[in-house]
Amino acid sequence: MHFTKMHGAGNDFVVLDLRDGRPPPSAEMCARLADRHFGVGCDQLLTIEPPRTSGSVAAYRIWNADGSSAGQCGNGARCVAAWLVRAGAAPAAGEFVIDSPSGRHRVLRDDAGQFMIDMGIPRFAPADIPLHGFSEPQDPYLVPLGEGQVAIGAVSMGNPHALLEVEALDDADLAGIAVALQRHPAFPESVNVGMAQVLAPDHLRLRVYERGVGETLACGSGACAAVAILDRRGRVQATHGVRVSLPGGILTVRRHADDGHVWMAGPAVFVFEGAWS
Numbered sequence: 001m002h003f004t005k006m007h008g009a010g011n012d013f014v015v016l017d018l019r020d021g022r023p024p025p026s027a028e029m030c031a032r033l034a035d036r037h038f039g040v041g042c043d044q045l046l047t048i049e050p051p052r053t054s055g056s057v058a059a060y061r062i063w064n065a066d067g068s069s070a071g072q073c074g075n076g077a078r079c080v081a082a083w084l085v086r087a088g089a090a091p092a093a094g095e096f097v098i099d100s101p102s103g104r105h106r107v108l109r110d111d112a113g114q115f116m117i118d119m120g121i122p123r124f125a126p127a128d129i130p131l132h133g134f135s136e137p138q139d140p141y142l143v144p145l146g147e148g149q150v151a152i153g154a155v156s157m158g159n160p161h162a163l164l165e166v167e168a169l170d171d172a173d174l175a176g177i178a179v180a181l182q183r184h185p186a187f188p189e190s191v192n193v194g195m196a197q198v199l200a201p202d203h204l205r206l207r208v209y210e211r212g213v214g215e216t217l218a219c220g221s222g223a224c225a226a227v228a229i230l231d232r233r234g235r236v237q238a239t240h241g242v243r244v245s246l247p248g249g250i251l252t253v254r255r256h257a258d259d260g261h262v263w264m265a266g267p268a269v270f271v272f273e274g275a276w277s
């Protein structure tokens with residue numbers, strides 16, 4: 001099976017063209033491909049499939065390294081868009097639409113040629129995240145953890161995200177907190193956990209420990225989740241655009257004041273082509 005290795009700000013993907021209707025990968029295949037010693041090495045496997053809605057050029061699905069599927073992948077969406085343009089299945093200039101498991105996404109190019117994805121409207125209702133134990137949106141949520149509790153923001157970008165704001169990001173024990181929250185009954189579908197350090201209303205640093213993978217060099221939906229939560233908290237100005245510095249690169253996230261949609265822009269890089277038998 002032919003595949004394309006890509007990354008978005010260091011978030012590694014294997015892209016499979018399943019537009020002919022072939023079945024999706026098994027959990028074993030995801031784990032094998034994701035294995036950095038015995039496989040190709042990726043955070044997620046992206047399958048490109050026939051469109052699911054009228055006017056869309058293609059659909060995509062997201063499979064984490066542990067074989068679990070996800071509702072959204074921001075870095076993956078940009079790589080899918082770039083893949084479709086190179087394949088001649090989408091216009092190199094101008095707008096087109098792709099379908100993720102969580103909805104339709106408009107795709108545009110910015111002046112630098114980077115792909116911009118309409119990531120939709122952040123959903124803060126606990127039932128939408130999902131987050132159990134709370135009936136209405138709060139900020140922060142105080143989640144009992146160990147002997148104490150942890151104060152988090154939470155939102156869905158089509159996949160679940162929790163966020164902690166910290167002063168010293170590099171020294172923070174992200175994995176410890178993330179694994180505890182991913183196993184917590186408050187998150188019945190587990191959760192992607194970010195830690196953010198706000199540097200200015202238009203700039204934050206972010207690390208993300210992803211559901212089904214672990215800490216990645218970048219997380220696009222995590223960048224959107226962090227900006228959405230911190231914008232609502234008044235810590236950043238999302239309508240002016242926010243630079244999100246992740247270990248693997250920089251993403252730009254902007255909330256459109258007119259419709260509340262969150263747009264994310266960033267790199268999408270082709271690394272190599274391969275075949276898997």
Ligand SMILES: N[C@H](CCC[C@H](N)C(=O)O)C(=O)O
Nearest residue numbers: 070073074075159211220221
């Ligand atoms: N691990 C995520 C999916 C990939 C998200 C990330 N790679 C991105 O760029 O948004 C989840 O299970 O919801």
